[in-house]
Amino acid sequence: MKKRIKLEDDSKNHIIYVGDCLEHLDNIKDNSCKLIFADPPYNMGKDFGNNHDKWKTPLNYRNWCIMWIKKCIKKLTSDGSIMIMGHPRFSSYLVPYLDKELVYTNQIVYYYTDGMPEKKNFERRYELILYYRKNKDKYVFNIDDVRVPLIRYDKMSNKRGKNPNDVWQINRVRWNSKERMSLPNGKIAHAAQKPLRLMRRIILATTNKGDLILDPFLGTGTTSVAAKELGRKSIGIELNPKYAKMSLNRINKTKVLDKGLEYEER
């Protein structure tokens, strides 16, 4: 039997399993996670140091995703939510399965203004987040914690702002962003690091303090970092041991926030 590599942060509230999520997911307690956020390889051929980002056909990719999604669903609490990020083309292959197994909630468009230049077609500037719940009537949705400012307030307006709707414009983590994880030689450490702001919004909306969040594709640890800031617990799984260690250091350097976040931080 393979040895399970488990890392734990100083507070003992954040665990990282190093290895394939298909193996590690079986060791997580059923019905324990309020939120599962999955940002898997997108089937785009990106280099994560493990050659796990290209499948022969979109259907092969879908079949692999269904294997880990099936295991994830078992881990969700009865009022839990799952969000799955991906390239819109390949994400669409997952929709029929998710519609069958869970309660459709939203397809969130994560929109940004910079990216790869294209000459032969329109440039892609969005990724999809498929948002599903386990239960139609029982779920966490803290809309007041994620409201965004209104341009103009009147007597009828909610003073806390408006619903952020399903198109989220959030800047990507650029090469010179403060939160960008770098290697000792200054090079970008990871090809797909997600913004903390994105993760904070997701976590604030779908969980409460003390809840457990699972990320089966942890990468640089963004989900666990946002979870720690916001007083939640987390389990992450990461195939590449270098990213797993980097995530652990990043979590350990993160402080629990003692005040609410400004609008532009979530």
Ligand SMILES: C[S@@+](CC[C@H](N)C(=O)[O-])C[C@H]1O[C@@H](n2cnc3c(N)ncnc32)[C@H](O)[C@@H]1O
């Ligand atoms: C899109 S990235 C996640 C980025 C992450 N959200 C962040 O903010 O840094 C996908 C990650 O999944 C990891 N990965 C790929 N296959 C995996 C598997 N079978 N089990 C666990 N992790 C895997 C890759 O090494 C990569 O770091």
